[in-house]
Amino acid sequence: MNDSVLSDNHNRKINYLRVSLTDRCNLKCIYCRPIGEIPRLKHSDILRYEEILRIINISSDLGVSKIRVTGGEPLLRKGVFGFLYDLNHISGIEDISLTTNGVFLSENIKKIKAVGIQRLNISLDSLDPRKFKKITGHDLFHQVWKGIEQAHALNFNPIKINVVALKGVNDDEFLRFAELTFSYPFHVRFIEHMPIGNAAVSSYRPLLSSEIKDTVSSIGKLVPVNKGLFDGPADRYRFEGAAGEIGFISPISHHFCETCNRLRLTASGHLRPCLLSDYNEDLKTPLRKGFSDNALAEIILRAVKNKPSQHRLSPNHLNPVSSQMSSIGG
Ligand code: SAM
Numbered sequence: 001m002n003d004s005v006l007s008d009n010h011n012r013k014i015n016y017l018r019v020s021l022t023d024r025c026n027l028k029c030i031y032c033r034p035i036g037e038i039p040r041l042k043h044s045d046i047l048r049y050e051e052i053l054r055i056i057n058i059s060s061d062l063g064v065s066k067i068r069v070t071g072g073e074p075l076l077r078k079g080v081f082g083f084l085y086d087l088n089h090i091s092g093i094e095d096i097s098l099t100t101n102g103v104f105l106s107e108n109i110k111k112i113k114a115v116g117i118q119r120l121n122i123s124l125d126s127l128d129p130r131k132f133k134k135i136t137g138h139d140l141f142h143q144v145w146k147g148i149e150q151a152h153a154l155n156f157n158p159i160k161i162n163v164v165a166l167k168g169v170n171d172d173e174f175l176r177f178a179e180l181t182f183s184y185p186f187h188v189r190f191i192e193h194m195p196i197g198n199a200a201v202s203s204y205r206p207l208l209s210s211e212i213k214d215t216v217s218s219i220g221k222l223v224p225v226n227k228g229l230f231d232g233p234a235d236r237y238r239f240e241g242a243a244g245e246i247g248f249i250s251p252i253s254h255h256f257c258e259t260c261n262r263l264r265l266t267a268s269g270h271l272r273p274c275l276l277s278d279y280n281e282d283l284k285t286p287l288r289k290g291f292s293d294n295a296l297a298e299i300i301l302r303a304v305k306n307k308p309s310q311h312r313l314s315p316n317h318l319n320p321v322s323s324q325m326s327s328i329g330g
Contacts, residue, residue, distance in 0.1 A: 006063040006300075008273075008307040013261060017064045019052060020267045020328065021080065022072035027101050028137035029125070031164055031193055031201040032325045047269045049083045051287050053090070055265060058297050060092035064263075068097050068121075072267060075104040081111045088116040097121060099162075103140050105147025113154055120151055121160040126170050127177065135169065152184060160187040160247075165207040167193075171215075178216040181244030189234050189247035190216075194276070196325045209235070209248035216246060233259070251276070257310035263303065266328055271300060273307035275328060281306075 006014040023041050025033070047055075056067060067087060074080055088096060097119035098112065105112075105122070112120075124144060126132045132141035151159055163170065163177055177188050193206040213222065222237035225245055233256035234247030250256075257274075264272040269284025281303040286296060 006059075006304050008304050010258075010307070010309050012259070012307070013063070014263060014273075014304050014307070015064055016066040016068070016262045017056065017059050018068040018070055018262060018264045019056070020070050020072060020265065021052070021074045021083070022046060022077045023267045024076050025071060025073045025101070026076055026103055026138070027073070027140075029101075029123075030135055030169075031166060031199050032197075034198050036198075041268050045269075045284075046267050047265075047284060047287075049079060049086070051269065051284070052083070052265070053086055054287070054293075055269075055283055055296065055300075056087065056093065057090055058293050059263075059300060060090055061293075062297060062300060065092055066095040067093055068099060070099040073101055073103070074098060075100050075108060081108075081115050084112070084117055085115040095119070099123070101136070102144035102147045103138075106143060106150055109147060109150045109154060113156070118156060119158060119160075120156050121162055122148055122151075123162045123164075124148070125164055125166065127173055127180075131170065131173075135166075148186075152186075157185070158187050159185070160189055162189050162191055164191045164193050165212055166201060167205070167207050169201070171207060171212075174212055174215050175219055178219060178239075178246055181239060181242045181246060184244055186244040187234075187236075187247055188244065189249055191249040192252045194251055196276075196328070199325075206252055208253040209250040210253060213248055222246060251311075252314065255311060255314075257308075260307075263300075263307075264328055271303045272328060273303045274311060276311035277308045279306060279308065 008014060069084065087093065096117060098117050099121040102122040102124065122144070125135050126141070129139065129141035133139045148159065161177070161180070165171065174190065180186055181188055190209065190212045192209060193201070216222065220239040223240060225236040225238050227236065234249050237246045264275060266272060269282065269287065270280040271283050272280045281299050283296060283299055286299060
């Protein structure tokens, strides 16, 4: 592995690729799904598993060592366990995690374990079954929670619970989420809502991490946790004596662009070096035209070189990116 190749023009080392397996999702989260007709890729426009694995192999040779599998809902895609197994056998890939809405977790948890996945990110924006239905459009809270309990019983580690902070929707539940960390070793992560696509929930004046932290601090002292090697952008804390952690992800109020190490491969085969910029490089067309590994590596290097130095969002400047989160992969 050549771990020095993937550096961008701003001296950031890129070693993390997020891979969206599908643009399809079984939930209709109010902050994620577009208003009106949901655009869907044709099956033939979605990268095949062997194409994704080829891109990951090439990326690994360039220095990528960390992969997150996401979507859409990745567990919706047929053959996902075979793909995860193959992914886990790519040399140079040291860290694999799966982001899911958890609906299919319970029925698949043993398969996920069997293919070697240890790290789970589960999106859960409410602990109240009725509100869960309002946010997602489906009465599936208990099914998701069952999956989370089973993942815990099978010692998945870490289990991260992603909570998108939505003003007037789930801001009355932040303490309940924080309290979970006293009983479970979960990493509860509050994420600032980003203006992406044309979702039904307005991101005008989003809740910022500092406000969420103030709320959560009312039940205990938050002690900072040191960051580890494969850590993402969350600012991590723990209540004294708690089993789990609290994290704050602050793309709006405290963007982490200067340490961003990520690329995103969309389900349609486009490589996006920045979540919040619509710039991308098409890998699918050259792949299907028979380009060599070296030629594909050149395209990946170009995307890295053109990675924007930073995004332009801030609490006072919230121009949305035009693509939908479900098509980019969160
Ligand atoms: N279906 C999977 C899931 O629900 O986790 C993976 C895809 S989802 C797009 C990935 C993550 O993006 C989820 O944690 C979701 O909450 C987050 N997300 C989606 N839209 C967002 C937005 N506008 N701002 C912040 N996070 C968002």
